[in-house]
Amino acid sequence: xxxxxxxxxxxxxxxxxxxxxxxxxxxxxxxxxxxxxxxxxxxxxxxxxxxxxxxxxxxxxxxxxxxxxxxxxxxxxxxxxxxxxxxxx
Amino acid sequence: xxxxxxxxxxxxxxxxxxxxxxxxxxxxxxxxxxxxxxxxxxxxxxxxxxxxxxxxxxxxxxxxxxxxxxxxxxxxxxxxxxxxxxxxxxxxxxxxxxxxxxxxxxxxxxxxxxxxxxxxxxxxxxxxxxxxxxxxxxxxxxxxxxxxxxxxxxxxxxxxxxxxxxxxxxxxxxxxxxxxxxxxxxxxxxxxxxxxxxxxxxxxxxxxxxxxxxxxxxxxxxxxxxxxxxxxxxxxxxxxxxxxxxxxxxxxxxxxxxxxxxxxxxxxxxxxxxxxxxxxxxxxxxxxxxxxxxxxxxxxxxxxxxxxxxxxxxxxxxxxxxxxxxxxxxxxxxxxxxxxxxxxxxxxxxxxxxxxxxxxxxxxxxxxxxxxxxxxxxxxxxxxxxxxxxxxxxxxxxxxxxxxxxxxxxxxxxxxxxxxxxxxxxxxxxxxxxxxxxxxxxxxxxxxxxxxxxxxxxxxxxxxxxxxxxxxxxxxxxxxxxxxxxxxxxxxxxxxxxxxxxxxxxxxxxxxxxxxxxxxxxxxxxxxxxxxxxxxxxxxxxxxxxxxxxxxxxxxxxxxxxxxxxxxxxxxxxxxxxxxxxxxxxxxxxxxxxxxxxxxxxxxxxxxxxxxxxxxxxxxxxxxxxxxxxxxxxxxxxxxxxxxxxxxxxxxxxxxxxxxxxxxxxxxxxxxxxxxxxxxxxxxxxxxxxxxxxxxxxxxxxxxxxxxxxxxxxxxxxxxxxxxxxxxxxxxxxxxxxxxxxxxxxxxxxxxxxxxxxxxxxxxxxxxxxxxxxxxxxxxxxxxxxxxxxxxxxxxxxxxxxxxxxxxxxxxxxxxxxxxxxxxxxxxxxxxxxxxxxxxxxxxxxxxxxxxxxxxxxxxxxxxxxxxxxxxxxxxxxxxxxxxxxxxxxxxxxxxxxxxxxxx
Ligand code: SF4
Numbered sequence: 001x002x003x004x005x006x007x008x009x010x011x012x013x014x015x016x017x018x019x020x021x022x023x024x025x026x027x028x029x030x031x032x033x034x035x036x037x038x039x040x041x042x043x044x045x046x047x048x049x050x051x052x053x054x055x056x057x058x059x060x061x062x063x064x065x066x067x068x069x070x071x072x073x074x075x076x077x078x079x080x081x082x083x084x085x086x087x088x089x
Numbered sequence: 090x091x092x093x094x095x096x097x098x099x100x101x102x103x104x105x106x107x108x109x110x111x112x113x114x115x116x117x118x119x120x121x122x123x124x125x126x127x128x129x130x131x132x133x134x135x136x137x138x139x140x141x142x143x144x145x146x147x148x149x150x151x152x153x154x155x156x157x158x159x160x161x162x163x164x165x166x167x168x169x170x171x172x173x174x175x176x177x178x179x180x181x182x183x184x185x186x187x188x189x190x191x192x193x194x195x196x197x198x199x200x201x202x203x204x205x206x207x208x209x210x211x212x213x214x215x216x217x218x219x220x221x222x223x224x225x226x227x228x229x230x231x232x233x234x235x236x237x238x239x240x241x242x243x244x245x246x247x248x249x250x251x252x253x254x255x256x257x258x259x260x261x262x263x264x265x266x267x268x269x270x271x272x273x274x275x276x277x278x279x280x281x282x283x284x285x286x287x288x289x290x291x292x293x294x295x296x297x298x299x300x301x302x303x304x305x306x307x308x309x310x311x312x313x314x315x316x317x318x319x320x321x322x323x324x325x326x327x328x329x330x331x332x333x334x335x336x337x338x339x340x341x342x343x344x345x346x347x348x349x350x351x352x353x354x355x356x357x358x359x360x361x362x363x364x365x366x367x368x369x370x371x372x373x374x375x376x377x378x379x380x381x382x383x384x385x386x387x388x389x390x391x392x393x394x395x396x397x398x399x400x401x402x403x404x405x406x407x408x409x410x411x412x413x414x415x416x417x418x419x420x421x422x423x424x425x426x427x428x429x430x431x432x433x434x435x436x437x438x439x440x441x442x443x444x445x446x447x448x449x450x451x452x453x454x455x456x457x458x459x460x461x462x463x464x465x466x467x468x469x470x471x472x473x474x475x476x477x478x479x480x481x482x483x484x485x486x487x488x489x490x491x492x493x494x495x496x497x498x499x500x501x502x503x504x505x506x507x508x509x510x511x512x513x514x515x516x517x518x519x520x521x522x523x524x525x526x527x528x529x530x531x532x533x534x535x536x537x538x539x540x541x542x543x544x545x546x547x548x549x550x551x552x553x554x555x556x557x558x559x560x561x562x563x564x565x566x567x568x569x570x571x572x573x574x575x576x577x578x579x580x581x582x583x584x585x586x587x588x589x590x591x592x593x594x595x596x597x598x599x600x601x602x603x604x605x606x607x608x609x610x611x612x613x614x615x616x617x618x619x620x621x622x623x624x625x626x627x628x629x630x631x632x633x634x635x636x637x638x639x640x641x642x643x644x645x646x647x648x649x650x651x652x653x654x655x656x657x658x659x660x661x662x663x664x665x666x667x668x669x670x671x672x673x674x675x676x677x678x679x680x681x682x683x684x685x686x687x688x689x690x691x692x693x694x695x696x697x698x699x700x701x702x703x704x705x706x707x708x709x710x711x712x713x714x715x716x717x718x719x720x721x722x723x724x725x726x727x728x729x730x731x732x733x734x735x736x737x738x739x740x741x742x743x744x745x746x747x748x749x750x751x752x753x754x755x756x757x758x759x760x761x762x763x764x765x766x767x768x769x770x771x772x773x774x775x776x777x778x779x780x781x782x783x784x785x786x787x788x789x790x791x792x793x794x795x796x797x798x799x800x801x802x803x804x805x806x807x808x809x810x811x812x813x814x815x816x817x818x819x820x821x822x823x824x825x826x827x828x829x830x831x832x833x834x835x836x837x838x839x840x841x842x843x844x845x846x847x848x849x850x851x852x853x854x855x856x857x858x859x860x861x862x863x864x865x866x867x868x869x870x871x872x873x874x875x876x877x878x879x880x881x882x883x884x885x886x887x888x889x890x891x892x893x894x895x896x897x898x899x900x901x902x903x904x905x906x907x908x909x910x911x912x913x914x915x916x917x918x919x920x921x922x923x924x925x926x927x928x929x930x931x932x933x934x935x936x937x938x939x940x941x942x943x944x945x946x947x948x949x950x951x952x953x954x955x956x957x958x959x960x961x962x963x964x965x966x967x968x969x970x971x972x973x974x975x976x977x978x979x980x981x982x983x984x985x986x987x988x989x990x991x992x993x
Contacts, residue, residue, distance in 0.1 A: 011389075013182050015197045016141040017243075017250045017258040023386060026185055028139070031260075032249060059265040072154045073269055077262035078147065079195070082178045082378055 007031040010040040046076035049087040094770070094865070095782040101799060105782045107880050107946060111991030113911045118945040120559035121912055121920075126529035129186045130472040134531065136184065136197060138960055141250075142241045142482050143196040144257040146267045148433065149204060151178040153270045156205070165357075165716065169364035169701050172434060173371030179433075181382035183402065185395060188418070189425045189473050190402055191379055193433055193481060198241055200257065200482040203436050205698060207280035207311040208271040240960065240975035257484060279698055280311035283690035290685045295678065298654040302647040303856035304640070305683055306631045306733070306849050310690020312485050314627065314698070317439035317499070317596030318727070319620030320431060321706045322424045322448055323606040326617075329413035330373050336711060337365040344714055358714030361721075365711070368701045372430055373410050380406035417452040417462050421470055424448070425477055428500070431703040438483045439499035439596025439626055440703075442534060443603065444618050445474075446504060446518040451608050451615040453518045464521060471525030478533035497532065497969045503593035505548070506539030506568050509605045509616045511590065513543040520551060526562060527555045532963055532970040536563035537594040539571065540932050553921040553928075556941050557912070561965025564598065564940035566903075567932050571600045573899035578841055579622075579724045588723075591618040597968025598845055598903045598938050599625045602724035604708050621708045622724035623717060625902065627691060628840055629683040629832075631731040633853040634738035635860050635870060637679065641672045642761055648858045649866075655679075662757060665750040669742065673824060680730055680832055680840075687728075688835040695835075726838030729902055730829045733849040734870035736807050736878055739821060740862035743814035744804035748797075748861075755797055764859045768798040773867030779851065779979035780879065780986035784865045801863035808877025810888035815895045826900035842901040844874035846967045851979035869983040873905035873967045875936070879986035886927055886993055894934035906931070907967055909942040909987045923993045940965055942987070949973070949985045 006012045006020060006029045014020040014031065022029050024038050045051045050065040051074055063074035065085040080086040095105035126134065155174035159167045180195040193199050243250065243258035250258040259267070275281065287293060299305050324333055341362040348355035383403035390396040405419050414420035424442065431440055442448075456462040478500045504522055508514045526536055538544075538552050552563050572589040579588075579602050588604050595601035602622035607614050639648055642662070645655035655675050662668045695718035704716040708723050715721030748754045755763075769792065770784045778784070805814040830839040850870040858866045862878065871878040875893040882889045886908060898904050915924045924941065931939050942965040952959035952973050962973040964984055973981070 013184055014143075014195055015136060015139070015184070016143040016199075016241075017145075017196070017260050018141060018248065019139075021136070021184055023185070023389065028136075057265065059262065060269060066154070068154070068158055072157075073266070075146075075262070075266040075269075077260070078150065078266065079180045081180050 004035060005031065006033045006035065008039075008042055008044070009035055010042045011038065012042070043080040043086055043088065044076065045074045045078045045080055047089050048080055048083075049089050050085060051076070091771070091785040091788060093782065094784045097786065097795070098799075098802070103802070105880055107986055107989050109883060109988050109990050110885055113945060113947070113989065113991055114913060117948050117951060118912045119948075120557060120943060121916055122527060122554055122557040124528045124558070126472045127469040130469065130476060130529050132186050133184070133473070133476045134529065137476055137480055140196075140198045140241055140480070141243050142257050143194070143199050144201050144253065144259045144484055145194055145196070145199065146201065146259075146263045146270065148175045148179060148194065148201045149270050150266060151175045152205070153273055157273065163360045164697055165360050165364045165699060165701065166367065168697070168699060169367035172701060173367045173374070176371035176430070176433070177374035177378075179375055179378070181379040183379070183382055183386060183399070187473070188398065188402070188470060189422055189477055190383070190406070191426050191429055193429050198480045198482055200484040202267065202271075202484050204271040204274040205278055206314065206436055208274045208278050209280060240972045242975055257482070278311065279314070279690065279694045282697070283310050283693040286693065287686040287689045290682065290689065292682045293686065295655065296682045296686045298652060299679055299683065302636070302650055302652055302654050303853055304633055304636045304654060304679060305629065306633075306853065308687065308690055309627050309630050310687060310694050313436050313438050313483070314691065314694045315435045315440075315624040315700060315703060316437040317599045317601075317626035318622060318624045319441045319443040319593045319595045319601045319603055320428060320703065321443075321619030321621065321708065322427055323608070323617065323619050323708070324706055324711060325413070325423050325427050326420060326448070327413055327606070327608050329409070329411060330369050331411040332413060333369050333705070333711075334366050337362040337369070340711070340714060354715060354719045357719060361714055361716050361719070364701045364716070365705045368705075372426070372702070375430070376406050376410045376426060380410060414452065417449065417456040417467065418470060420449055420452040421474070425474070427706065431706070432481060432483070434702045435698070435700060436483060436485055437626075438485070439501070439599070441499070441501045441503070441593060441595045441601070443593040443620060444503045444506065444514070446516060446522045447514055448617045448619065450516050450518050451610045451613070451617070455610060455613070467518070468521050468525050468528065471522055472529035475525065475529045475531045475533065479531040481533070497971050499596045499969055500534045501537050501594050501597060502534040503537045503539055504563065505541065505544050506592070507541055507543065507590045509587050509590060513541060513545065515545055515548045520548065523551050523555050523563070526560065527558050530558050530560040530963065532972060535561065535597070535970050537598065538563040538565050539568040539593070540565045540928070541568035549925055550921055553925050556924065557915065557921070557943055559912070559943050560963055561940065561942060561970035564938060564968070565928050565932065566594060566598060567898070567935070567937050570899045570935060570937045574600055574902060575602055577899065579726060582724050582726060584724065588621070593618065593620070595620065595625055597847065598905060599843060600902045601625060602727075604723055606708065621722060623722050623727040623836070625727045625729055625843065627687075628728035628834070628843070629680055629687060629730045631733040631846075631849045631853070632676070632679055632683070633733050633849075633857065635734040635741065635857050636853065637675050638672060638738055638741055638860070639858060641668065641675050642757075642764075645675070648765055649856060665746045668745065669820075673828075677828065680828070684832040684834075684840065692835050720836060725836045726834070726841075728834035728836070728838070728840050729843040730832070730840050731843045731845065732825065732874065733846050733853050735818075735821070735844060735874040736871035736876065737860055737862060737864055739807050739814060739818045740804070740871075740878055740881070741860045742817050743806070744801045744861045744863070746817070747804045747813070748800050754800060760797070760861065763794045763797050764861065766794060767859045767866045768794040768863070770865050773855070773865065777978075778982050779854065779868050780982035781864055781868050782880065782986060783982070784868065798863055801861060804862065806862070806878065806881040808882030808889045808892050809884045810891040815892045818892070819895045822896035822900065844901055844903055845905045846870070846873050847969070848966060848977070848980050850967070851977060851983060855979060869979050872983060872987070873907050875904050875906035876908075877988060879983065880988055882988050886990055887930065890927075890931045890934060890936060894931065894936045898935055898937040901937070904937045905968060906936065906939045907942065907965065907987070908939060908990065909944065909946070910990045910993060911945055912943050914990055914992050915943065927993050940968075942984070946985055946989045949981070953981055953985070
């Protein structure tokens with residue numbers, strides 16, 4: 001999984017949409033700032049085997065684990081920490 | 090350079106300075122009392138100060154995903170399943186230094202939209218849905234509402250952050266998902282379904298015209314369906330989650346398949362208990378996820394102290410996932426969890442914790458006696474609670490969050506009052522609560538002292554000291570007047586003197602029905618108070634009284650928009666009595682149609698979107714097996730009629746009576762032309778100031794209206810102990826408070842009067858042309874319901890109190906009086922005593938509520954010019970305190986203009 005920013009990291013506690021506190025350093029870091037070497041990936045739908053990205057609307061996709069008909073949508077950036085169906089790619 | 094009104098009047102020898110009773114020092118004066126919070130609190134407060142209001146799509150996503158899986162399920166069970174899924178999937182976030190944990194959404198100051206209530210307003214402006222909302226008047230008030238441009242408000246989009254409604258920031262990555270979810274609710278939300286049926290009300294066109302012309306502020310059914318009430322923590326505190334589930338299981342077995350004499354709703358009890366279990370399981374999962382996060386943090390933390398704190402948090406949450414609290418800190422964590430849970434269940438503003446120093450007293454008492462906690466540690470937790478409460482946001486539309494609430498969520502804590510046995514309730518924890526409020530001055534929880542003659546003098550003096558911090562709290566509410574109102578209004582539902590004593594403020598100053606429940610802790614029983622009534626945020630909210638007068642004067646046509654709102658009355662209004670009588674008829678027409686349409690919206694809400702968690706916490710839902718929608722609450726007559734602009738209207742009536750009818754100086758026709766012509770002044774929008782004194786004359790204005798405008802401004806004004814005008818107020822109150830009982834809520838109960846302004850005096854003033862009292866177009870109305878119009882109370886504060894107490898305040902849920910005092914006027918011990926004397930005098934006269942803004946107006950002016958220097962400046966607006974930089978300009982202007990007393 002491609003890891004780019006603080007907000008994709010498990011050590012990042014989001015204070016708000018733009019920044020958060022890093023649990024390692026206790027510093028305030030920008031959400032979109034580049035990851036550091038301590039970075040641990042936060043599971044998100046985009047990293048789940050159940051997720052199929054939409055070919056046209058790339059910001060959306062389908063959760064193949066959904067039991068609804070049609071299958072319920074999901075979106076790549078959704079945090080999957082609490083999703084019991086998450087299967088790491 | 091066009092002349093400002095205050096210069097025009099100064100030329101005529103009339104001062105419009107807002108100083109009364111002396112002169113303030115020339116230099117800027119800070120607040121007298123300044124204390125520091127505990128270091129950890131200070132750090133977290135600093136984090137808050139940098140935090141933006143943030144929203145995400147997680148809760149709406151899981152709620153919606155689950156909801157649409159269960160098409161034919163019983164509505165209450167379906168709702169509980171959706172809630173369970175949403176809570177179970179909420180991502181936990183814990184910040185270093187926190188002791189009381191859990192957040193609404195995974196941010197420090199997070200919230201989320203609830204498209205099942207209304208999905209229209211955050212759709213793109215060009216979207217059909219938005220256009221439709223516009224036509225219905227559902228968004229009219231948004232144009233007249235302004236958020237403050239600073240603080241945590243995300244006023245515009247930046248980087249990858251999208252601004253929603255000028256207040257909330259959402260990650261750009263989340264927006265497509267939100268819109269996807271929102272579209273699923275089209276035609277199904279409370280807003281859409283309610284609209285479908287409200288159109289069937291005869292006279293519906295009048296309702297639409299009322300909303301479009303901002304005669305009424307908002308529909309409560311789909312914006313804030315709950316709130317302005319007092320929560321009840323009794324069941325989680327006494328039974329814990331496992332206990333609640335076990336109780337519901339036992340009850341299920343008792344009621345399954347039985348109507349028990351109630352052929353209509355008796356069978357529903359089974360489904361209701363099932364919903365209680367499901368929703369509680371969702372809360373357990375939520376707590377469990379937080380506990381796991383605390384354990385994870387404990388495992389990676391290197392700092393020993395912080396590591397131990399994470400461990401403590403994990404242990405508490407692991408215990409509370411199943412059990413009732415054993416210690417003070419566990420009990421505190423439990424009430425924080427339940428508070429946030431209820432605020433996540435529905436869009437709510439004004440969920441008041443109630444009398445927490447009495448609710449938490451059993452654990453405090455036993456922990457202190459056993460040496461498990463020190464008073465200093467208790468104060469630290471109380472200070473932390475202020476960070477938690479101030480970080481609560483409510484996601485709703487611009488008009489509601491900005492125009493009505495100024496971004497506040499009104500988690501008011503009540504203090505003082507009486508115990509069940511009639512003795513005063515000021516236990517030791519009450520004192521510490523005030524101290525924490527002084528040490529960590531943040532807007533929430535604002536404090537409300539339930540003033541009773543029995544309260545100890547040292548407690549009242551401490552409350553007065555607390556006011557000197559400038560935090561705007563505590564306000565004083567009259568305990569006996571509140572009880573009298575409750576006994577009268579809820580008497581038919583069984584309110585007795587003991588239950589009346591349990592009352593607390595819900596929202597900013599809504600008298601709310603409560604009850605007592607016994608907590609037994611280690612063999613000792615304590616009676617704790619808690620909410621037992623339905624929301625009071627519901628009903629007809631708010632009707633602009635000055636706008637109704639405008640419509641009366643112009644035969645039903647709005648003069649700003651030119652649109653007809655009411656059918657023409659066709660009267661000449663030849664006498665004052667005829668004018669007054671017609672005013673009341675239009676008022677009644679507005680209340681009537683709004684009551685009916687509002688009932689339908691709330692009925693849709695209670696059928697599909699009923700409260701489960703908030704509901705089961707309140708007596709007597711768990712006992713009866715009926716939730717809020719089946720009147721399971723002990724007190725259900727909570728729908729009200731809210732007014733705005735009382736004093737602007739009373740002053741206008743007095744001016745018309747004096748100038749047109751009694752002294753016959755000008756005809757009513759001529760007066761109307763002058764009002765329409767704004768007395769020769771520009772509009773407030775053109776001037777970009779919303780205070781009267783700053784309004785500028787038009788270049789083309791030859792002064793034609795100067796004489797009349799001068800007369801209007803000099804006509805008798807409320808707040809000076811002048812019977813000429815005060816008797817008009819008396820007449821209005823006697824009419825209004827009684828008239829509310831002519832309308833019926835969906836619960837088949839009568840309505841009652843609620844008289845607070847919150848921030849509506851800004852937004853509604855913005856939509857109203859000049860008024861007969863001399864106020865100019867677009868400027869704010871007088872704030873609250875008992876405050877004088879800025880600068881017009883010239884005879885000192887005691888004269889103002891006499892004017893305000895001319896009527897019987899116990900006829901109404903509340904009244905509201907805000908007084909601004911310069912810090913030097915109440916300095917030292919002597920100053921504190923003077924302030925207490927003033928308060929006591931008002932309470933003894935039967936006034937319901939008074940609160941003080943202890944601030945130098947010059948500081949406010951400087952803050953308006955240099956907001957960057959004033960991130961932490963707080964002001965009391967109307968029933969609540971807010972950061973200056975988060976308040977919209979109209980209300981800022983009005984706060985600056987308010988009369989500033991230089992001596993009491
Ligand atoms: S299983 Fe969970 S994490 Fe995976 S795509 Fe579906 S919702 Fe996302």
